[in-house]
Amino acid sequence: MVDNEGRTCVYGLRHQARCLTAVVADADHNKFLVGSQSLRRENEIHLLEFHEDEFEITSNVFQHSEEVLDIAACPMQSDLFFTCYNKLTSNLIQTKANLWRMGKAIPEDSETNLQSHTPVATSLPLENIFEVDGDNTIKKILWDPKKVLTGFVSIHDYALNVWSLGDQFASSKLLNTIEFSSTAGPLTTGAWNPHQSEIAVGKDVSISGWDIKSQSQTFNINGAHSVMVRALDFNPNRPNQIASAGDDCKVRFWDVRNTTESIKEISDHTHWIWAIGYNRFYDQLFLSSGSDYQVNLQSIVSISSATFQYNDYDDNKSEDEYKEIISRPTDGLVRTYDQHEDSVYSVAWSAHDPWVFCSLSHDGRAVINRVPREEKYKIIL
Template sequence: MFSNDQVAEVSLEAPVKTLDAVQGDKVDTRFIAGSCSVQEGDTNHLFVLRYHREANQLAVDARLPHETGPVAKICTSPSDKTVVLTYAEDSTEATLWKLPTEAMNRNDDLDFDDDADDADVPLSTEAMTVSAKLETSSSRQLVDMVWRSVSDDEPSAMGDVFTMDQAGNISQWDVAFGAAESTRQIEANIKDSKWNLPPKLACDPHDPEAMAVASGSRVHMVDWRTQETVADFMCHHRYGITDLDFNPNKPHVLGTAGQDGLIKFWDLRSSRQPLMVSRGGHRHWVSQLKYNPFHDQLLLSAGTDSLVNLWRFSTISSAPLLTFDEAEDPADTASGPNVRVAQHEHLDSVYATAWGASDAWVYASAGYDGKVGLSNVPSKEKYKILL
């Protein structure tokens, strides 16, 4: 039996900068990673990954050619596991793909033939098909994309898709019927950042009409009802903000990550000073920040220092933990309310992490070296949150 702290790892033998859980699959733990090779003659792919819990193994179920170029962003449908959105690097349009059913329905066991070469395994006899193109009205390249999850009272809906270009122009798309129709546009009125960072987009899970856009060291709050930026505040990240994410359970709380290697949390109702600053987790840029979608005490951060950190931030969560084991085990560094509880190191920079869609206690990370690792939240952390 494997230990809870063992990492399941697979090598895709290609650089990877984006990863997403298959949100529409609530039975099997699946992820999709995209390669981003820029070498002439290389074909980039989407890799369908499946976690085999009994053996603690992560395996590739399908390797599907991505004909539009190096994959810059992946967003999977919240309701259909065979539908995914991507856009390529330096592209001005996103593509809505239909994945082969064969690839997404595999449920066979792993083949433990040690002599087999994963690259030679026939992973799928079908190919992806293009359902629609999301073409922006501007000539600016896309820099971010969000597929907002559907609400509980609309389980059959496809959700809303938002794309943002380099100038901060945001478009909302209706992709419910396999086509793409632009329904609304708004300009975030961002200013050029002296740090030369692309703007980042986040949907407020507590207000369907609100979004946050990070540009440089500022965060702009956008309201679709008024079609304008309703708030604009400085987040005090030296060298600029690299990512942001809303607390899924506690309204008005936003986390930001920066090139200064710090993670900061803000109450949007009074943003002059951060609620908390997390230091020491990264030696270089923090490339991604991601809340656990169910347990907001837990948060992932990834960095260009090759590190992936699992954090517990209890005091600013919706359900602060009341007791800790400091007296019983003073040597335990993960016994305080706001601590790093696990750390994993890749061989190269890490730009992508994802929480499992069918299991809230697993998470995956992809390094630029092409290795994808899957980890489990330590059992001790589960018990602190659930009991």
Template sequence: MQGGSSGIGYGLKYQARCISDVKADTDYTSFLTGTLSLKEENEVHLLRLSSGGSELICEGLFSHPNEIWDLASCPFDQRIFSTVFSTGESFGAAIWQIPELYGQLNSPQLERVASLDAHVGKINCVLWWPSGRCDKLISMDEQNIFLWSLACSNKSAEVLSKDSAGMLHSLSGGAWDPHDVNAVAATGESSVQFWDLRTMKKVNSIERAHVRGVDYNPKREHILITAEDESGIHVWDLRKAKAPVQELPGHTHWTWAVKCNPEYDGLILSAGTDSAVNLWYAAASSTNEKTPEQPVGSTRQRVNLLLNSYTDYEDSVYGLAWSSREPWVFASLSYDGRVVIESVKPFLPRL
């Protein structure tokens, strides 16, 4: 099934690329997003879905002086989040705290909790410990991966360990394995690298060109999803990672981001520079069964499991976030600053 969007919209004042579910907010379905303006004062918006699900309300609007290239909410404290930002000349990363009182347009200033200032190159992302209360973070620049210990009470962050990806690789992003807190996947120009945080060493890799996004399946161990520029979406079983176990067509232009649903196994969102968000269902059985046309020994399938395509955008879509509180709800963000909230209830698999 394909069609446009009937979702709930919200417009940011400036261009934007990143949006995050506020996982620690157990009372409301809420998201954080930040703008990307070179000349204007940038903003962080705290958005909440109304109790009836019919309106997206701005509960807090906060000044952020620099362009926001990455934003992630803390999984155990709804007032804490991270940003990667550019001053126009250099990149930085910081941990911020939302003030106690918010809900009006002239909200108090964000409080900087700590700066992740060990980087010398272009910083790409910050990853939070995937579940539970643990003050550990990962940050990546183009050449290095850092593991940090964050002390919010002391307003400090300490590097625990670091390593380099090597001169032949340029890191661009990554994901923390929710099934193994010592495992992290990092995307690059020519591969996906897997790191063991106990030794801070690379333990494996998948050689793929131009991987833009990566996510672990939170409901199934060893399953990783990648989004690639022109070759679409691939599902990998990391126990046999020489070839993907499933291929999805992706987008008509670059496939930029991919997100696995936190609750419904096999439900995948993707976003692309074709100004669309696609909803897929890659059932668990389809990653194991072979089609009659497959040669003996082949585990790869190319199938179209597109449930819906949301096309109510006028620009490339870079930001995606499932709601942890209401896992049938997701937020998307296009480069022109348009946030759209959608419900996928009509497409949920029968469990």
């Protein structure tokens, strides 16, 4: 299936890949960063831009030797991003993180500015700003979304490290560390609450929240999933709501003020779920992707900040009033996007157009889709 106009936009990398992020500091363009993951070849960072009028993707390609495990775009400057990557030293694999700066955009007619899905051999260098200190188990970097600390958090196997950034992002300084027990396995994922200085982490089948200033626990959800938690995301418009997904093929939504049970559950995937994401403008739209090769777009309007009152029967309502109620958004699967032929490890909403999103599968296929027109009009009209 494809979007409402019968079209979809595909970009193919030369190597396998599993990490994708929107360039959140550039609200004027539909830009995404993708990192490749090849054990035997030189890896790359692809800066993709989706042009809606021409319905095409152009790109710049940057050199990144090590396989990229995670990528995090800076929310303040569009040319900065972190990568987490595997590095082989003395026959040991270490997982490290670096802050990088991209060079200026190259001319439109340059051979490295691409159209469609055929990358060329030439790639551009990246400026290495600094390597994140600490142990060699860095799994993920989270930028401060509110820019209060003007810093970031690094997620390790058994710790969260909180960092501040120096002038011009030239260096970092460790502020504090939150340590975790080595029982029940390492940390698997994390998310920063955009409403406050709180980090949520997944550890085996459980989720916990932590105030990074006081280093105190804010909530705990034991047995959030029956098997490993793979993905977390906070609702951008409702401060106390978080979504989780995992190897039990389920997405669950929680109110962290009362975690006895989830407030909603979705079971539309048939294999592990790797990525989830609230729409940053309209939190009733929600993406998930997994090892069933699918991307699901859900409507979760009943628990969103834009809850609609529908199905109210009233003898005094006119036919036109009932037609308006019927046309409003309702909970359920809006569309399944099945253009991938491998596990879909990442999804990301555009920072520019709230109706545009990108998904990435392990075979290196990045796909741009749009929210169906009928669902868009239900929301905005």
